[in-house]
Amino acid sequence: MGERTKKQKLILGIQHTLAMFGATVLVPALTGLNTSITLFCAGLGTLLFHWVTKKKVPVFLGSSFAFMAGIMAIIGDSRMGDPDFMEKLASVKGALIIAGLVYVLFAGLIKIFGYEKVNKLLPPIVTGPIIIVIGLRLSGTAINSAFYYNGEFSLKSVLVTVVILTVVICVSIFAKGIFNLMPILFAIIAGYLVCLPLGFCDFTAVREAHFLSFMDKDIVAQLLCIPQFKLDAILAIAPIALVTMIEHVGDITTNGAVVGKNFMVDPGVHRTILGDGLATALAGLLGGPANTTYGENTGVLAVTKVYDPSVIRIAAVFAMILGIFGKFGGFITSIPSPVTGGISIVLYGMISAVGVRILINSRLNFGNSRNLLVAAIILVLGIGCDSIPVYGAVTISGLALAAVVGIILAFILPEGDDSVLN
Template identity: 75%
Template structure:
């Protein structure tokens, strides 16, 4: 592989940071977690991933949107500074640590028995609907942020200013995605946030108090240090709300590594092996959970950068990881991200949550499942209703199971016990 100068690696690394940036910082903005900790976890988690995968796989790990539904189920509307925030964050930490260990367990199973056998537990008829449910469960949050403003009394009121900002954000995101070329096509979220923020300034929706209050060095901030040093709590209800999501995201992980292999022209499923990439992703998630950041996941946005630049050097990704760490350390930067108004994040969320569900639809379409088949209809129907209609089911006075986890368990069970008919997959002539 051609050796590149530090200057060239830095320029290429910045492109990867720009590609992952919008989505990575949006997760803490929506869940109430800290932006600086999130960026620090993304950077250090990526470096940990590269260490475990023998520095061979050019992958960047950023914040996972799939885990947002679990995090928000535990943390609710609580935010930094609220009296109940730290106890809820401690429970989130425990849930994310366990979720990362789920990856590790599957990595060991794949190492010893092979991926094909494990994959039977999570067929497309389960993973597709579950991913659709993840996006739709979050859709109401997006609408509330996009069209409503919160008053000083905490009441949410419909606002035409918020609608205007949301329209600008959506229009920018759509236009960049559809019409922009090259590297700019990979940054619709970043451009949409910038456009929305600029529109919010004359409308009086920007509060720069978080920037003023932020320390220049993040780890000098008392609130951030409290979150970093907070011991995790392994509460069963939080674990049941968060950890089962790993059963779906590990399949997404395999898809991302497969795509990355195709772009680069090397079979990373074999060398260093999907068991190593899963282990790296899982330990990075547990590490993020320990520090108080959101779960990490492989970013297809950065695989897109690889395809555009035709540069597949994993060292460039590690440069991007160090840049993310540096951004996480700069406290004023985190304060700026926290000052982004709700209508901006709401407008972005409409797109992103919808895209999550669209990925689920893509899985179903790509697998060519026949929905004239009663087995497929029953599994999908039960997952949809349990996952969307059920918030949580109390098991005891202190323990409950989320609707998403219940839907996942039900889907896996039905897929295992119901017989697969000959018409499970569409015939070729039906797909034409």
């Protein structure tokens, strides 16, 4: 549709932030970290990522779920106001900074030894099923939010979900011009309006929020908390970076597949990993959770077909504004879970569909036993395993386990002459 106006980009950026919001604020809600700081770190980290990657990769960085177990192992049930919370927060800050530096180290190694080594380890028979797993692993969360309310099945939630899916489908297929690019925004608005008379909307967060979040003395105290580099916290949190880097490569591969560009080569996977690592270290310094590339981001790209990185940067600025202005953040927090769940059904499904597209475009022959076995094992391990304990509080996710096993199998098993259809 040609060059978009500033107003159009602003609307698209706001839409992108709304799609990222639910998952981004869930991590601090579960770990005891601050939501406003988290949103600010997500936006600032995304801008840092774009600067490192030459403003070429349309990626939004949000809170990483992979680090939750490690963070919660240190913080436990302690919350702001408890006598030991600030000391535990300082340990988490230090450990997240080290985790970010692990990313930086590996980015340097990839730069030295070359992208080809990474590419050889990630053929389509590995990346396709991994991307399918990324979407399907998230699907349970989407269904729970879309069909259940306060842990119980709710016909009202189902109604909201049906409205959202209907709006997304109708806008995506029948709308024209700029409106065709905003199915998620229209669906969120429609879902919110339906939720109002159904009693799903809670405005407590809006009433209690400070107009400026950083006027809150508790938030200022967390920002100014000096990181401490304690070995137990570092061992619980930093090694998780080795796992999330595999997920990062999968997300960047998926992102490139949607956009139609090879971001592993240009600007280079070493830059994307470096950007992710620096954003995580920055979040650790300020008191937010680790940042990571987001599957929701890829889902939005697939639905809207808006691949302009400047739109993502607008979304990042808007996330920072939400973090600074407490009333805005409180309003976004009031978006009911059936709304975010209904949107997530579309976004997560799109991710898995992209994985299927990679397999189809690669013309892989599944009559070949090697291809069939690699895909089968990745799918079962990735979907069936939640997490595997490694050391103490450190766990490896089913997705990372599937990726590691798939990479090894694809590397050691002979391809055969019929691995790719002619």
